[in-house]
Amino acid sequence: MNLRRKKLWMTVTLAVLAAAVILIPAPALAANPIERFVMVEASQYAFTPATLHANPGDTVTIELHSADVAHGIYVEGYGVSAEAQPGQPVAFTFVVTESGVFRLRCSITCGALHPFMLGRLTVGPNWTLARAAALAGLAVLAAPLAVRRETA
Amino acid sequence: MNRVSLLQIPWLKAALKNRWPQFTISALLMAGFVFAIVAGLVGTPVGSRNFGIIAVWIAWWAILILAVVPVTGRGWCSVCPIPMAGDFLQRRSLLGPNGGRTRGLNLRLPKLFRNIWWQNAAFALMAIFSAAILTNPRVTALALIIMLVAAIGMSAVFERRSFCKSVCPVGGFIGLYSQVAPLELRVADAAACASCASKACYNGSEAGYGCPWGTFPAGLTRNPACGLCLECLRSCPNDNIVLNLRPFAADLEKPAARLDEAFKAFLMLGAALVYAAVFLGPWGNLKVAALAAGTWPWLGYAAAFLLICLALLPGLFWVAVRLAKRMAPAKPHTARRHDFAQAAAALVPLGLAFWAAFSLSFVFANGSYLLNVLSDPLGWGWDLFGTAGAVWSPLYGSWTVAVQVGVLALGAFGAARVAQRAGARGGLHPLPVSGYSLALTVVMMGLLL
């Protein structure tokens, strides 16, 4: 096989693999939807626990406690939020549908680093990172294909 | 050589040769720069409500790292307001070429300063205070003032753009990453330069100043040395300057193999990783430590930052490069330091991708503050455009994650490609450096996603 054809085949293979990594849906886990209750404590500048887990279909209730000053919690991707004054916990409930990783952000300016007060909600197994890493690996494998042969 | 000169477009050439468009943009940016300082000093101390913070660290930063640097390289330096006052002092003229001569003491920069170690130091210094700079309007104002004063002071004593070339912490990384940009200013015909008597591009003429960056355009092979000030385009009597579109990362095919530039690359890479952990991670104590300049926890953070950037990342890279040398089929006799510095070119596209991906996470999430500060720049309760009360709403969604993953994968690809090419030239097997880049990319993904 000449070099050109070999390169073409490798390119096609990598492209197919990349498409597979992006498109193949995550295996559906047969977990029965449940109700989850989580108490989240907000303080400058973190949520505890910082990562919440749920499975698609679950009904999640978050009870937000502010430990120092007023904080809020905003769930990216779902657009739901709540705000709590210190000593006055607030609860809200929503149903998680889509799987993936979603950022939790403080929604009240609570101090200098407020814009960076973050947490995470992972719905289902965290396939995003695995897929991303696989894509980066394929990108590295593709690099030799993009180098023209040195004609020194 | 797959290059196209953009100056074939008549109106573009006319617009670039004319001093007015460039001056107008710089003057507007100067006004914005001064206003950012004023807002930082007298406006509200709440960062997200202060024009100084939002204009500099959200708007300017986003445009710079996501568009201007990847597309134009040093395009920002072309219109940057910081050297304006110093240029004026040297030239005694705002617009006209004034005979191409400059005044001031015009000393040559001592040899000790003719490298980018000072830029590295300036960047590292800013970086360990970054949490304060990024969130406290007074500190941002102070940083901007220091840059302005240093630029003016250095231009009064030293020749040309000495501040830009050896101190400016912003210019340092713009220069590093400008090597990736698909744009370059070069001469069309080097032979014409060899026989050119005036060398007006370097010496200046009635039509323009000698290269403010102290570069002889005919010798230009890499973007960092050229500030895209366009003076040579104006001064060259032979119309020999071209502005080329070129393949991405073309400068990295024959890397400079300079240790100062290699460490710039490690500083930038390390800073992106540490910032991703500090600003986007869930660790509240880390955030507080980074912010509390002068305290013990902050000292620990600063030490860790410097260790990661200057010891851990370069140390692991050193091991990778030694391995690359072992694995290479042919082993030309080159110094270890040279191998190391040359291989570090792969970290240039990688670092740019890290910064772009990191910036995507906070720029769009906090972009809506722009509405607030445009209407109420000082946080004094004004409402110029009726948007002062706009509610914070993050412009962020699953597309951001997709773009971040794409950008990071592209960075790993770029790094592996540079490792492949430069490796073939320098007798280094591309695998270890590619593996190093991939591993860091996965760490970065873990922090960002």
Ligand code: SF4
């Ligand atoms: S090096 Fe710094 S001061 Fe000089 S033009 Fe570039 S950004 Fe501006």
Ligand code: SF4
């Ligand atoms: S003035 Fe023009 S032709 Fe002469 S050396 Fe400079 S770029 Fe070349």
Ligand code: SF4
């Ligand atoms: S004079 Fe020409 S070579 Fe020198 S910095 Fe300006 S544009 Fe670049």
Ligand SMILES: [Cu+2]
């Ligand atoms: Cu908060």
